Structures are given as structure tokens and as C-alpha cells.
Amino acid sequence: MFHPTPTAQPLPFDHMYSGMAARDSAGSIPLADAAVVQFDQLLHEIHADAPRVDADRLQQLAAWLIALPSGEAHEVIDTRLRRVQELRAMLADEDWDIDEAARARIGKLLAYIDREDDLIADRTPLLGQLDDVLLIELAWPAFADEAEDYRDYCAYRQMQHPAGAAPERRAAWVRDRMDELALWQHMLWVREQHYAPWNLPRTLFRVS
Template identity: 35%
Template structure:
């Protein structure tokens, strides 16, 4: 029983946990610094407060709504970066030379979803017409 208590009370290596937190904080800071990924002022303020809370030496617990907001925004931002890089490659220009905004990302998300729907439709159904029943004249 002493072994399990000892293993539960021993903290994880601080360098690993700190590195993960640094990566997440870096992503949030990068997201807020990106001029093409715009937020409304209220959302931006909540994200800045979350960064301050996460970066504080003493952890301030955040509510579930804030964690959900962070998760949704970072997932959207990572997808935005993926599509921005893809668009720059397709246009043959450096990413920094491409003017690609959050509005452009939203349009491309809808377009990408429509393409996925079309591909699923083609995969599940056939374009070939139904066979015509045999017609005979007596």
C-alpha cells in the first residue's frame, strides 16, 4: 500500500508538463497575434484572460466554458493554418505573401464540407442509370 501512495503522490517530471503547457500557451499566443485570425473583442478578452491564468505561477482553475472556448478556438485556428498553408502551396507563393483571413477559412470550410459530401455521394451511389426493364412487342 505504501508503494501506491508513493506513486500517486509523486509528481510527473516538471520538464515534460512545463513543455506541454509552453506549447499550448505558445499556440494561444500565436493565435492571438495572428492578424488574419480575427476575434470579436469580447472573445479576444476572454482568451487573453485565459492565457494570463494559464501562464500564472499559481494555477487558477478555469470553468468548463473557458476550456471549451479554448479548445474550439485552437482547433479552428489549427485548421485555419492547415488551409492557409495549402492555399499558399496551390498558388505557389510564400505563406506570408498570401492574404488569407478567417472569413476565407470559413468559406473554404464550407467548400471542403461540400466536396466531402459529394465524394461520399459518389462513393455510395452510382452515376449509371437504373437498368431499363426489358420491353417486348408481341
């Protein structure tokens, strides 16, 4: 089953399995079991269907990140943190009427990311924000649709400059997108039609 991710290149977390003695690997980082449990609980408060997080899978992910070339490893971190900036902008945008449940989920995510004393200390070289980006990655399905709609609205607002107050600008976006969808559905319907009825008899004319 497809799960939305914040970037086109998902973290390999779903392909890592616990019980592989990853704690003794070269990428091992100190993790308190109680802190891992709290991290997992927070994740599932934000997105109840997220996969479970345990210390071994975190260690395996850390080892994977360390093994990447430096530039690629930092890109893994930075691309996901950039999506978080979009979430911050969405919460602050008066044009976007986000519901309270989604706002609360995003608020929990941002509160964790803004902490420095979280599961992995932010001052840890390279790995300091691994827990942050893992939380972003695994919780993303909880607000992926909202984030993508907001990204589309921002592009529309920049190009079309809709007039009016905030509710009117957003209503214009919805109206125009619905019109585009109706046009696309019509074009698809026309494309699937035959120029002549498909059930006409094969021999239309008889020459005597």
C-alpha cells in the same frame, strides 16, 4: 460526453474524486482553501461548464504527476504550455478576427498563467505549474474550436500564401475550406448511390 482537451492524452482529473484523504499522501502540497475557491471561480468565469476543483482532487492530481517518470511528467506540463503559446499567437495575429468574448476568456487564462503568486508557487519543483496546466485543461472547451480553426488557418497560410489584406487572406481560407467540404459531400453522395435504380423489378426480361 466528449470534452475537447489541449492534448490527445487528457489529465485524469475527471476520474479523481474528493474525500479520499489525499492531503496526507506523499504528493501533498500546501493549498489555501480560499485560493482553491478563487481558482475554481476563475475557471468557471472562463468556462462555465467546467468540473469543480477542490483541494482533494488537486492533491490527487499532484500525487499522480509525481508518480510519473520524470520525462513523462515534464511532457505533461510542456505539451499544454505549448498550446498556450498558440493562443498568444492567435491574439496577436492581425489575420485572425477573434470575437471579444473569446478574447476576454483567453486573456483571463493568460493573466493567471503569467502570475508567479498563483495557487501553487511557480518555483515549486515540478508541481509549480500544475495549477496552470489544470486551468488550461479544464478551460480548453471554451476556446477549443477557435484554437483548432486558427491552427488550420496557419497551416493553410503557410502552404497557400493567400494574397491581399488580412480580411482577404482569411476569406480565401474560408472559401477554399468550404469548397473542400462541398467536394467531400459530393463524393460521399456519389459513393452512396446505385449505378441502377434500386427499385427496378427483379425480372427485367422475360424469355418466351
